[in-house]
Amino acid sequence: MPMRFLLKTLAKLALAVIITLGFYAIYLDSSLTKRFASERYQASAIVYARPLTFEPSAPLRLSQVLAELQQLRYLETSDLAQSGTYRRNGNQLEIHRRPFDFASGPEMAQRVRVSFANGRVSGVVSLPDGRPLNRFQLDPLVLGQVTGDKGEDRLLVGLERVPNLLIETLLLIEDRDFYHHAGVSLSSIGRAALANIVAMETVQGGSTLTQQLVKNLYLTRAQTLWRKANEALMALIIDFRFSKNEILETYFNEIYFGQDGGRAIHGIGLASRFYFGKSVEELKPAEMAMLVAIVKGPSYYNPHRYPERVKQRRDMILQLMFAEDLLSQPAYLAALDEPLVVPKGPRVGQTWAPHYLAQVKTELSQLNVPKDWAQQGLRVFTYFDPLAQKIAETSVANQLPRLSEAQELQAAVVIAEPEHASVVALVGDRKPQQVGFNRATMAMRQVGSLIKPTIYGLALEQGSGYHLGTILEDRPMELQEADGTIWSPNNYDGEFRGSLMLYDALAQSRNVPAVRLGMSVGIPAIVTRLTAAGIDTPIPAVPSLTLGSVELSPLQVTELYGVWAQQGRYRSFATIQALTDHRGIEFYQRRPPAGYEVFDEVTTALVNYGLRGVVNEGTGKALAQLFGVDALAGKSGTTNDYRDSWFVAYDQDKLVTVWLGRDDNQPIHLTGSSGALPVVAEIYSQLGVRALATQPPEPLQLSAFHPQTGVVIPLDCPEQRRFPAYPQNLPEQVNCEGELEERSWWEKLFD
Template structure:
């Protein structure tokens, strides 16, 4: 017996020493991991905040659609944030508080008054003060996870409502602030409470133990795991404050699945289930989220609403019994719906092609790999209204234009004022994940290249003007391989002499080729490269008719030069970055860009591109939007393989491409194919007409309709174009000829 007793004592001492050394090891490794590597936070991607301004083109229905996407609730009282009410041509909104890129803004009430397709005024409530601008909180576009693939939105403990904290502790760990990580009394009390309720109403494990299990241990049910869990909980409780542990718990706890992504943390859970920030949760919503904690799969509110309601109501009863809520609040909460019916990607906009571009831009930023520690909030330029317009245009127009199932499409909507991409569609099925034709499909651009040539010519005002006479006659070249290249006009006809303006407006091929060779292929190549083209550019005469291959985004940037004062800027998707605490990390400040054309030359090119819409291949836009509202250009490639159209107003550029992936003909021109898609998109977006006031010293001048020479302004037969100022030649008559003066006129 003495031998056995001695042996047991020695074994006990050895076990104690082993436990001590293991505890020291755990203390060292666990403390470091808990302090620096608790969890991985995702990058939360937001759309642009909808800015409401007087005279802004916006229909009431578009505002209501965005409020529904943001999961605002229609309410007659407008008492809580995240609500709205409508009456006639007005919508009153109680905006949620939100940490915008430029700083936090509190909840606020406003009245928005509409006049047809525009906002008439925005009024602050209740003081009836007129506002120049009011921003809604932005739509959650999606998440980008780090290396671990975990998805969460970090929130500080100060943002968690006290009612949520008290309810969680009431149900899960009443002695949280009084035990040392493990509580034997909690285990006993939980067992008694569960027997009395004939249900699991309280847990035996402390919050610290649950946190340890979620962070570091497996789900296996063994004594070793339970002992390990208890020891780790004691160490964490000793090393860290209760508030640090509680904040970590709120950010780590698992709340279920959204398809293939796991919902971690109260911040993301409140967004996912209710479309709210955690501060806005009602007592019923708090009770539902606490109910899920026990078993997110078993208590899935979308699959088992009755089961979840029963547990939620039991928790509400506990809250009322502990005087956390009043009887009136308790009875009202019992009547609330557990959760809204699940819709596809609830509370988020699905735009896979835009998200792909955001990810690509983030990769190019070379962010530090440690960004997942504090998380990222990615504020983009994504415009849900523009995205819906582009998607609807593709899905409605393609079946009308062609019965070819292989017909594909891409649409890009960009804001040239801020140098941003606001919407992308890269497939005829806008939700199709995969090849993004908006950014990656390189296709010949056809006649879209012609404004580049005309711009180079008009930059030489001593030699060229909009009234310069060009030759539209047969032309042929011998290529390097000995083949004969003989370009033709789309109608197969030749018009002889034609004014430069008419050649641009009518998209005549032969005059464009001749002019391109006059200004020089090297100059065209250099201008394309200055306009952001990085793809190979063939130095052949066919370049003048668009043999270069560009993506729809590159085409948008090319036309951004014409739309924005002759300067090139790369269009971005990301407006700024902060961490989850709101600390600013990056703000996109649009540069002035690289000068490609001087402002006067650009004004002349834009005059011609407005003519394309007013009287050329884009006349359909004139019928819809009026004189000079838009400028644009069509593009069609050989054998009708590609159909392009680009149009822009004071703010937006819309680029549409139609074609087939196998490069087979689609039998559509730019005007019959892509233009209807652009027209449909602008009809939903609304048009902000460009300012057509000519800058000094440009002015309207009269020209002979056939000879292109400047003639007196009072001539009956004339063409008027924007032009550099130059005096009418002495003796010039209305026939475009200089009259010989008589001896009497020469004297006097």
Template sequence: MTKTKKVKKPSVLRRLLVLGLKLALIGVVLLIGYVIYLDASLTERFSSNRYQAPALIYGRSLTLEPAAPISREMVVAELDRLNYQRVTKVADTGQYSVTEYGIDFYRRPFDFAQGPQMAQRVQVNFAGDRVQAVMSLPNGRRLNRVELEPPYLGRLSGGNKEDRLLVGLERVPSLLIETLLLIEDRDFYHHSGISLTSIGRAALANLAAMRTVQGGSTLTQQLVKNLYLTRDRTLWRKANEALMAIVLDYRFSKNEILETYLNEVYFGQDRGSAIHGIGLASRLYFGKQVEELDPADVALLVGVIKGPSYYDPRRYPERAQERRDLILQLMFAENLISQSQYVASVNQPVIPHGSGRLVSENIPHYMELVQFELGRMRLPENWQQDGLRVFTYLDPLAQEAAEQALTRELPKVSEDSELQGAVVIANHEQAGITAVVGDRNPRRVGFNRAVAAMRPVGSLIKPLIYAEAFSSLSDFELGSLLFDEPLLYEQQGQPSWSPQNFDKKHVGAMLAYDALAQSRNVPAVRLGLSIGIDRIVDLLQASGVDTPIPNVPSLTLGAVPLSPLAVTEIYSMLAQQGAHRPLQSIRAVTNHQGLTLFERQQTDAKQVFSATAGYLVNYGLRGVINEGTGSKLADAFGVNKLAGKSGTTNDYRDSWFVAYDNKHVIAAWLGRDDNQPVQLTGSSGALRVVQGVLSQLLITPLELQTPTDVQAAAFHPTLGVRIPVECNHARLLPARKKQLPEDLGCSGEIEEKSWWQRLF
């Protein structure tokens, strides 16, 4: 019998080794596949969608030029609002001093809507409440104008609640870059995304300092974690982070990664929004542009990166200062700063007094309007990739005046806690909306009455009727007779209508100027019916009204619901003597790099009625202030400075007043949301709010540009006909030029002259 040979089985160790090799091979294949996947997806995401940048909203730029109606106190308030530091001697950007004749300030560099402007030291002298001269320092060269950077108002975004202002690497000070790399990643330009050397060096540095002063992760790893990963402390996340860092380092340049890091790194919170990037962080903590950062600023910002909450200089100034000073020591030890810079830096406050906030107060009603206008613009679909910078017409001085006037005056005019109000202020020269308040509580988010409250306007419609009469009725003048007598209007198929005056009385025949100044209802109705209801509808539409307008006789007394914003647009047209331009809140839009996406053009305005008619109605509305229903404003501010109009609706449900000077139009409305009576006229309610606004603004007296076909004319006070100007009882009013008969007498009749008068 033959013996069979036994086959020797592989040892357990060998089998485990083979299995391990197979698994390793599978692991390598999977790893390669995963790296290929990361390479494709990460490269695409990093190239096109690194982060979302919001729309940053700015107010108007305060422009200083000779003869501008701006006081020294207004400029000081603006500089304080922009976080300029008041010093005895100006030496650096962001500083100002008050001199004997004016203000000396060093304007920061800023990317304005029209392009970047460098830092500039300027002296502005004043004569009373006007700019006298603007000079460049130190050479004393006279300048035509200089603009301060606009105030930051807030942000609009897609809902991620991240704020950032994208800045290019070329704008970042080299000291900040060198300090960042010193503390966070010394071998940044030499490793391939991860660095074992950095991990070892960080461990030694932390051991020597007996505290954590350096991190082991590279900047690339930190960027990957911030952009794409969670903060879970797991081996899988750390391994994933390392692989992604290697991919990024392979696919993108070091400068691209560094620039992205500087725009992504987290610096803390501001009013519920996360502040990302060095651009907004420098504004948040120091009120400075990135280019202005000094060594102490650089050290603090780099120090905050390690723990934005723990080292928050607003909440923990001692802790933040300790961290900053430690980094300053390292900067000095590495010869990044001199000894004198080190000494000066450690003695600086952590952050300047008054900083630590990007926005001092929210302005929800104005921002709502900006958001609405942005939504109607044709902007790039991927605008959040490059962000937006939106430059508006908002004037912080006007906004503050409107808010304070409304909140202060409402309790004074009525004890009704349900009384609401709205104020809109516009610059009629620029057709720009400079202030919006839509609630008695200016911070309350919700129903914005300035834009959405549609209320009957009452007598506010009368100037349109008079303006059209001046345009279309050749014989109608300010000195023409109107009749304040009972009127019964009957129309087939409709109930009869008998309009009444506010005082329920009739005064008979009166000059058109007096009827307008005193806001008599019946004369306005007679005049409106003579020009036609259809024409009044056309006028409203030509003045910017795009909501339904009832074609009824009561339209002559303002039976049309309009918002305070629509009323402001109509009166801006009147202030421009009949030239209409739609009011807007947005002046220009750029992306964060400064590329212009929208710029409002100063196109020719549409003439709603002739400049002559516009001049005559403005003269009448100036009479409303001088001697009519708005005379309280003349008592407060002087005659011939303002024009305006009051409005009161049936049963005292709505109180309106509009006033304007050579620059501002101010419209105020008071009423209740449930439309119950408030027992206020336009003069007893809304006028008080307008007066409160005007008391805080510099009034630029209204300058009426007299057309060439208008001259001073004399009218008979009771007959409403032209008479010679030398007549004692004549009413002098502007009117179209007209050749009067040589034998016209003071009675308004042709008078037969004696042979002696004819001889001489």
């Protein structure tokens, strides 16, 4: 009886365990299947720079291209056999571009020859056929990543993009029976134990890939019997519910490859970029072996910290690949001689333009991005220009110590391309790696004389009675503010010139004439026009607005001057060009906005004539001495007590805004010309200048004005000033003084 009772009890307990396990398995099946199907991992938003584009006659120096090739970790070779290589021959570069999924679609690896002359691209031909190309672009630099909540980075890749040799090598080392077992393999455990004994080290693991995947996705690393049992049961369920290829693809995207600072590198796609600067399709046998070696223990087998240890394991894996006929003998011997990792440039994921990336994140939050983007991954294609960014950073680093010994002197730079309404470079701190306060987008500072073109534009509109030759008064004046205080505006040099032409007042940035003109067109009109030009921050409707008492960020100033650079139209500037998921499916493509008219084209041309005068002969004449007359237009800005130094300049291609100041708003004792202008000058000396188009639009025509009175006079007068103006119908009897001469009866007789 006792034995029978014991057996019954054990049978009941066994039945209870089986029922419990059954219910638990059903629960796991339901929850695990759903989670694995839709919530396997969080992918990063990978942020790319613009692709470097080669077009005949494009302004581009050979040295600049070489610098970017190094940033992209292209290798200089003699044969160009592999993609991601280049060869230099005098003023020519032969480049074997990597394959890449651009925003416009995938492009295969391609070889080209690019020729350079006089700081420009003189020709682009494909190789080996020598066919001329109108356009060719390199794969873009990775600017950084936007990670999910878990701080994990990965670049999702489909299994079809993973080389067969890499798949076979991984299975050889980690799970030889992957396609034959049901998620758990007793034979794999035995085979791994035997291989490890023979090698006298751990060369193979006993867990299947499915078990490793379950552990990484859902379980802790605690070495307990319950955890191992749970792992095995979950592996059986996943293997039953999903295909082997689905499991293998998930493994390749989930596998952990180490740390890059504070973020975790997950997935073969990002690992190949991080360690070798290339896509997974381009990996060579030695690189595949190294990545498989890291799988065993990313911290222990860190190639940057323990290169000898990693090389030993990599070579052992290569030996196994050769032994299993995955590699030929020549390929095996060549792989043994390969360096462990390529020399490190800027690391994938290290943000070397953090202020630009911060603006990208801000814009990304404003776009209609799918809420589940982290499951499919996000690829963010920007307008970021690494060459322009480096130039901006270097110019700030070079000029600030020359301008002031004070470390408190801060800087912000925005470089934009008005034609595309795009921001291509951005510096928010004198230390470009300083993460935090982004002065280029967040520092709200008074703009001083930068406000003046808006005032002059209002005055020069047709029907207002003003032209570039109009005489303005530069004499002391007093104005009563709303609170009853008296305001007496002064010029930056403390002097008054009496009377001068409107063109000279703008070119020389005289304050008092601008105040008089501003009061004439009206403060409400200035506020309205600034609002139309995109200013959405408070604008004080007071007389001091005429001298720039409004506070704007450097990015807002860039958009304001984009109006003058683009025929009087306001368009918001952006950093993001396109968005796709990690598989290349596009769901956002920015088209440069049409914008809306703030000033008509003719008025804009008149103001631009005056802003070219600022550079040709006014406060920005140092730029004309460097780059020639009429090459650039621009404007300086200086605020009260020399607290802010501004300069904005633009040519046919780019617009550069520079601000200098202190965060505590203390004086820096620099004007716009003595402070910000040298930074602008160095930027353009490196970027190159494409001279502005100067042909005035119809119906403007060149007219002559009397130097003292500003009245229109005949074109053949010996003393005159010439400016574009609306057509003037002068009576024939007007003399060079602008006076109407009375004709004698004899002249009238023969009229």
